Amino acid sequence: MSHTIVIFGASGDLTTRKLIPALYRLWVKRRLPADTKVLGVSRTEFSHDAWRKSLSESTAKFAGKDFDEQEWQSFAKSVFYMQGDIGKSEDFQRLSDVLDEIEQGSEGTRVFYLSTTPRLYATAVANLGAAGLADESNGPRRIVIEKPFGYDAATARQLNDDLHQVFAENQVYRIDHYLGKETVQNLFVLRFANSIFEPIWNRQYVDHVQITVAEELAVGRRGDYYDTSGILRDMFQNHLLQLMMITAMEAPARMSADLIRDEKAKVLQSVRPITAEMVKQDTIRGQYEGYRQEKGVATDSQTATFAALKLHVDNWRWSNVPFYLRSGKALSCRTTQIVIQFREPPQPLFSDQSSQSPGANRLVIQVQPAEGIQLHFHTKVPDAGMNLRMTDLDFSFQREFSFALPDAYQRLLLDVLNGDASLFARSDEVELSWDIIDPVIEAWKNQTEPNLDIYPPALWGPAESMQWMEEQGREWFDVC
Ligand code: BG6
Numbered sequence: 001m002s003h004t005i006v007i008f009g010a011s012g013d014l015t016t017r018k019l020i021p022a023l024y025r026l027w028v029k030r031r032l033p034a035d036t037k038v039l040g041v042s043r044t045e046f047s048h049d050a051w052r053k054s055l056s057e058s059t060a061k062f063a064g065k066d067f068d069e070q071e072w073q074s075f076a077k078s079v080f081y082m083q084g085d086i087g088k089s090e091d092f093q094r095l096s097d098v099l100d101e102i103e104q105g106s107e108g109t110r111v112f113y114l115s116t117t118p119r120l121y122a123t124a125v126a127n128l129g130a131a132g133l134a135d136e137s138n139g140p141r142r143i144v145i146e147k148p149f150g151y152d153a154a155t156a157r158q159l160n161d162d163l164h165q166v167f168a169e170n171q172v173y174r175i176d177h178y179l180g181k182e183t184v185q186n187l188f189v190l191r192f193a194n195s196i197f198e199p200i201w202n203r204q205y206v207d208h209v210q211i212t213v214a215e216e217l218a219v220g221r222r223g224d225y226y227d228t229s230g231i232l233r234d235m236f237q238n239h240l241l242q243l244m245m246i247t248a249m250e251a252p253a254r255m256s257a258d259l260i261r262d263e264k265a266k267v268l269q270s271v272r273p274i275t276a277e278m279v280k281q282d283t284i285r286g287q288y289e290g291y292r293q294e295k296g297v298a299t300d301s302q303t304a305t306f307a308a309l310k311l312h313v314d315n316w317r318w319s320n321v322p323f324y325l326r327s328g329k330a331l332s333c334r335t336t337q338i339v340i341q342f343r344e345p346p347q348p349l350f351s352d353q354s355s356q357s358p359g360a361n362r363l364v365i366q367v368q369p370a371e372g373i374q375l376h377f378h379t380k381v382p383d384a385g386m387n388l389r390m391t392d393l394d395f396s397f398q399r400e401f402s403f404a405l406p407d408a409y410q411r412l413l414l415d416v417l418n419g420d421a422s423l424f425a426r427s428d429e430v431e432l433s434w435d436i437i438d439p440v441i442e443a444w445k446n447q448t449e450p451n452l453d454i455y456p457p458a459l460w461g462p463a464e465s466m467q468w469m470e471e472q473g474r475e476w477f478d479v480c
Pocket residue numbers: 147177215234235
């Protein structure tokens with residue numbers, strides 16, 4: 001059985017920066033299924049050799065010390081190129097012939113990876129269908145779609161409809177690269193391979209949950225895209241809600257793609273719908289100082305580069321436990337963390353003797369870059385009366401395992417080749433996520449509250465976000 005990955009958008013940034021280096025590393029680790037071929041398609045003219053040469057340079061740069069000339073040469077024998085235009089249906093007939101030629105008649109799996117501008121997704125899907133390339137009589141046919149999946153709920157539903165005209169849902173792999181991160185997969189393990197967390201993972205013991213994805217970088221060269229997208233579309237609809245689903249979901253009966261995704265979807269179904277009135281109290285928006293001077297950004301832009309949302313998961317496990325989701329550009333540091341903040345003990349026996357406010361236990365799951373888990377608890381400061389201090393049990397991936405964590409795309413590409421959709425978003429997840437985010441985007445457009453707060457770069461976003469938490473008797477866990 002052969003495996004062929006067709007990458008549309010072969011000359012694009014994602015292909016050179018992520019996809020090819022990930023495939024190359026899988027090759028070096030001998031993880032790719034036998035007889036895996038890569039066929040790049042884009043409008044640029046390249047011979048097979050010219051594309052291989054250009055990829056060898058970019059892969060040497062992006063794979064760094066993992067690059068080995070000899071390994072690359074043997075991998076590159078399975079790399080091919082076809083000049084083609086997604087808008088031209090005749091090019092898909094040609095693609096079909098090229099695939100037959102490079103596969104030399106062997107039956108097998110074909111994966112079509114759309115790494116193009118999202119404007120072309122529907123056309124690519126229709127043309128694949130018309131050329132018979134989604135037909136599975138000669139082996140599995142899969143399609144991979146990059147984010148953004150739609151611009152809002154309506155366009156996401158339309159794209160799902162377009163896909164389902166040609167592909168069955170089990171042929172569709174919607175990428176959210178956060179799901180490929182080792183530490184995100186480890187959340188399943190932390191929760192469902194250990195029994196000590198489950199009894200306290202609920203409203204009786206948890207005060208609230210914080211999910212923070214902070215970025216130090218500003219929008220850089222992506223001003224054009226970002227100004228029409230903003231933080232909610234760029235980060236919340238996908239990455240933050242994915243992290244929330246895995247944190248809040250029930251254990252699936254088995255680790256199978258559909259059972260996992262059933263449980264994830266139930267979390268979103270339980271999220272209390274956000275009304276325009278709630279948006280005033282339950283959201284904060286900000287924009288970093290200097291954003292309007294970025295290339296491609298409107299000088300009077302109202303686009304938020306920071307947001308904090310308070311969501312309520314109205315089910316038996318999480319009733320009255322707020323989930324605070326926060327993300328922003330140009331913040332203090334790059335960190336993604338999930339904080340499970342436990343309740344205070346019922347009687348504060350030591351607080352009046354303590355020199356500092358003791359606070360409550362918390363479990364901090366560091367998704368990146370200091371991948372690990374810390375459990376914070378109180379200890380007595382020795383030889384100091386009854387003074388308490390917060391300390392922690394600290395697990396670090398780097399200390400525990402000597403090797404570097406693989407890039408998310410390695411795992412995700414391998415899963416597509418092997419037909420495991422567990423770490424990909426299903427159509428209902430994507431639509432439900434938009435249903436949560438859309439009303440906030442709409443309210444921000446139509447009403448002045450909450451104000452768009454301008455924040456200085458290199459901090460934790462607008463001061464209003466700290467105040468907002470304080471007013472609720474809580475505080476952000478701001479540690480880099
Ligand atoms: C992308 C967003 O999906 O995720 C970017 O479009 C963001 O704006 C990036 O920078 C963050 O990914 P990571 O893996 O660096 O946390």
